[in-house]
Amino acid sequence: MTGPNENDRTVLVCKGTGCVSSGSIAIYDAIEAEIKKAGLEEINMKLTGCHGFCQRGPIVIIEPEGVFYSAVQEKDVPEIVESHLKNNKPVERLFYRDPVTDEPIKCYKDIPFYSGQERIVLKNCGHINPEVIEDSINAGVYQAIKKVLHGMTSEKVIETIKKSGLRGRGGAGFPTAVKWKFCRDEKANQKYIICNADEGDPGAFMDRSILEATPHQVIEGMIIAGFAIGATKGFIYVRAEYPLAVKRLGIAVSQARERGFLGDNVAGSDFSFDLKIFQGAGAFVCGEETGLIASIEGSRGMPRTRPPFPAQKGLWGRPTIINNVKTLSYIPEIINRGADWFAGIGTEKSPGTAVFALTGKVANCGLIEVPMGTTLRDIIFKIGGGIPDGKKFKAVQTGGPSGGCIPAEFLDMKVDFDELAKVGSIMGSGGMIVMDEDSCMVDIARYFLSFTEDESCGKCTPCRMGTQHVLRILTNITEGNGKPEDIDTLEKLCKTIKEASLCGLGQTAPNPVLTTIEYFRDEYEAHINEGRCPALACKAFLTYTIDTEACKLCGLCKKECPTDAITGSVKPPETFVINEEKCIRCGMCFSVCPFGAVEKSSGNGGPQVRKSGSENNNE
């Protein structure tokens, strides 16, 4: 039995996309070199995938203590090796600090961001080396297929998943077992199981993290799904914008083949199964089932009408099941731990956990996995650490461009598929964007429509034409050209787009607009009728003025102004004045003034007036 002194430690350096872009590759190499230099060769090094806490990266974990270092830099490496690895004294200055209390927290299990979560599909993220199959096997992957292939029938598998109540995590929340059964019941010579890894929602990165951190669990899920529906071939459709995920999947697939988990006689059974990785080509709409199928078939990624449904007639006309990365990740766990275990988590109609990409105006940004039924309040304020900079919560947007904005009155909602639908939003693939008083809800709606209008495939009239008109009107409103009838026109257009569009992209594109009109109509009216942006966000409605009493004539604002819109001088002293016509509302003066003398307001003498000052805004 070795103790900490005998250095059976493992250093895990995160090499997920986020941390890599912050320099974790250099950190990994530096630690490796430093360890060698220090003669501590017994220490293991592992690269891991994404922890889901990219905001805090680069992340380094030391096992078995479970010490969590965040925001590590290359120059910190000698100290880590010397102080912690050699002398058993962890480096406190690199500990995670609670964003609200500033308390340093040593171990990841104590960090509220992690301790508040129930990580099932994210369990292995950051703790195993995705490029070494043994790590996954040691973590329990590929146990379930043995159970399934050597002791269960496909009917039993479907029954188990049915009992668990698992609903698809791709966005629609359709009961997985029901979909599998439709496919199972079709008679065909060839069926297909497809993993939809075309995660397209802006700001969503849970599928990416899973694929980069623990790809084998997805492969295992696919094997079991294939067995259940009778498919011997599978595809992982992964977006090409995830090159690291593509690479790690490739490595995982070939290692799985070597070990006999893919190919003929999977794990020594009678079941043969193999899969191919297929890269997308940059279209959000190819995350839609039938668009994805068209893409694999080599056609233009345009969705097709249903019926017939893919479960009956999918890829190349054959019965096909498409499941999300997260959905497939749950499958082995349900087999291993039982349907009752899963059904016991979460809510009655939405069992299990949900993975959210918590982003926006929240102290802790990252991936969180919580039981369904957790309240928004707990997610945002407990795990998320609340709204930074003393700002007030305004809304949370869930479900990406297909979802809606939920105001404060619903903070105590128990988040699950149906509760979100009740307020006009959707679960979607788990995006959760928190907004504060500085977020303009009209601009948020405009932002999402600019995405969906661009990503519309163009096939059907309501989506193609409707999104153009909606975006144009929203843009006009945010630019000061709104007309009184605009809100009614928007509602009418949104209704048509929602009801008449061919696929989910069009049917859900109006949600951000409809929910913001429903819950934040006053903001629309302020823009249109009163010429002001209550959030002080839309440039067309902003006025910057200098409070001459507070102004200390330092001249910094004039120096920083990019359009020479500020007149005045230090010597001889002349009042500093902003020329409204030249001002482009960039906010530079507002952010550089050390005395809080620049006032940002909106509307003619409107109540929305702010002074900067001690706030240290990131304008």
Place this chain on the structure above:
Amino acid sequence: MSEITLTIDGREVKAAKGDTVLEAAQKAGIEIPTLCAHPALEPYGACRLCIVEIEGIRGYPTSCTTPATDGMVVKTNSPDIIALRREVIKLMLSGHTSPCLVCNHRELCEKYRPVPFKTGKATRCIFCSNIDNCELRKLADEYEINEFEVPIIYRNLDIERNDPFMDRDYNLCVLCGRCARICEKINEKGVIDFINRGKDARIGTAFNRSHTETDCRFCGACIDICPTGALSDRFAKWYGAPDKTEDSTCMLCPHGCSVHLKLKNGKVIGSEMTEFTREARICAVGRFVLPQLLDSPSRLVSHQVRTEDGLMKTTYEDAVARAVEKLGPYSGEQIALIADPAATREEIYLLNKFAKEVMKSDNFAIAKNDGENLVIEPGPVAEAIEKGEVKALYSTGNYLDSATLQRLEALVVSDVFPSETEKAADVIIAAAVLAETDGTFLNSAGDIKRLTAAAISPEGLFPDWRIICDIAKEMGVSGFDFESTADINKELSEKGVDYDIPVSPDPSPLDDVAALPLFYRGHRLTDIVCALKGLIPEETTEESTEEEITEERPFKIVEKVEIVPNTHMITVHAPVIAEKCQPGQFVIAMVNEKSERIPYTISDFDRKEGTITIVILEMGRSSREMANTRSGKYLAHLTGPLGNPIEVKKYGTVVCAGGCYGVGAILPVARAMKEAGNRVICIEEASSHYLLHWQDKLSQNCDELVIVTKDGSAGMKGGIQEVISMLVDRGEKIDQAYIIGCTFMMMLVSEVTKEHDIPTQTAMNSLMLDGTGMCGSCRVTVGKDTRFACVDGPFLDGLKIDWIELIQRQATFRKEEIEALPQEPLQMHNCRS
């Protein structure tokens, strides 16, 4: 027998298993609107018009894609569905050039302007060739769309005119996908498909190539299936809807494909596939060349005989008599007859019978197309002719070279087009051919196909079978007393005449434009229908016969800009005109030496620079020439200033109103009025916001600019007349009005100004020839007097003009205007863009 029963709108409907809900409804006579659905195509579900409510299915599924099931309950026209459909139609129309559909003056417009203007891009219905057939117009009318809450999005794509035979104006496309889907169905590898995404999605070829650079067979299926005017047949587009249709057979190659003929006033305006299937596909020649052959300006329309003074026109009877005279003395080896393979069995039979029984000769030959060349078969007959053993010839085409022709002592030709043979002939009998005749044709599949005499031949022309019968009868020979082709057929059948099945062309023109038939009756098809040159790769395009003017000379185009679709601003260096011209005057321009003379109002002038500016609308042959001339080129001729300047003085409050091309022309009037101290109110009228232009120029020269659009997408909704009423209502006392635009607009505006006693000057657009008062073409009835727009105008008293007469006069040359439009692809024109 799998029959199912479902309920649609409360009615029990029987359908077959596998039918869609739409098919079931159609079987029961229940109408559901569709656009992307088509009986020949697989369901697509894109337009969203055929949406219905089905119990148990959420939302509004499309009936064209949803399989009907037993016991299904469907509603097709609940108030919710109707309302949703209306909104979908409105969205669709917002991506199309639809302002005419919601225009207040639509009824009057359709009454006084029954045919569309022949513009380049169709920026609205009245400019669109498909106005009679458009499925969008029908939908808009059925659902009573009379206003738009959202503005039309006009993509301003260039009209694609670089291919032979087709014009593609994708600004009109509503992305129903029918063209791409039919192309794939018929050609197996489609040439066109959707390109780009979302709002930029459109139909295109791979890498945006022109169709001649792709595998396009020019079968025309895409044009025939397009519900809007986006894809059009360049030759037929302005003829409008046919008044008669008839199925017949094309004989131009051994395939003998069935064709669906469209006729107007006895003339073939279209020759299309009879069904949208791969088996019924036709080639470019059958689709596009066949109609133009019969209509060719070079066609022989009179019979001729050779006299001492050369070839002289004569009557049919005389030509027949002379033919008998010339051929009579010869027989046996000395005489021959050459027929064409593109002939009916009845004609071949009769010609053969004539050769044998009347000429007593074995020298009956058929001139076959052997790819590039004509080969006379059988060989021995060809040799006999070559060697000069044959002295007399009856030929149905141009098969021999001039040397051989010169050796003949007697040559009688029955043909359709002029040629070398004709020049050497003693008698020329012009024939009625192809769609003007009937009979049967044996094709390479071994089928005996029918021809119908659907088209009316030029007067005095008869088909070959009739000609040979009349010659025989004139000779006093019996056995040629046939009254109809049916009679000939009877004899044919009774005699058990058997013809060899012609060889199927390989490669087939159906699959490859490089294999298109090149000849008809010995004439190169590319000589008769020059647009075909765009498809035949070996043919090199002849250089423009018009000389490019390169040396320094006046009338250089210094600037040319398309300001809004179809409207071009052209600034020309013309110092003398620039020095002398006054507001209200016009010039007459000729682009090339052989161009028509066209009057254009001078829109602006710079006396210092020595330039004048005109603003033109492309709406016919000559304005198209002008529109396609590049900056840096020279106009052949420019004459002016012509006409009377406006009387510039202080009137008080002056309204200067311009619509369409009138916007450019009203500028100098507004400027002059303003400089003279008047209070000027300018009115700019456009169909829709995307056609507004020069607002800044007008604003600088007036006190108030009022914008009015027909669809309400900018400014007021309506026309100039509504603005004038509004001004009067708000208390304006208008002392003088100047109105420039189309005749129809000026007529309607004058009715309103008359009501309010506003003196009105309107700028005439009469047909004009000399422009100096000599010819009288531009005459206009003003009150009781006759005035000439060129010397009394161009502005005349709008309150006294007989507008109806003017509109009727302007329509005088409608037919000729269409026939004058160039058919070649744009780069082959003498005028290039």
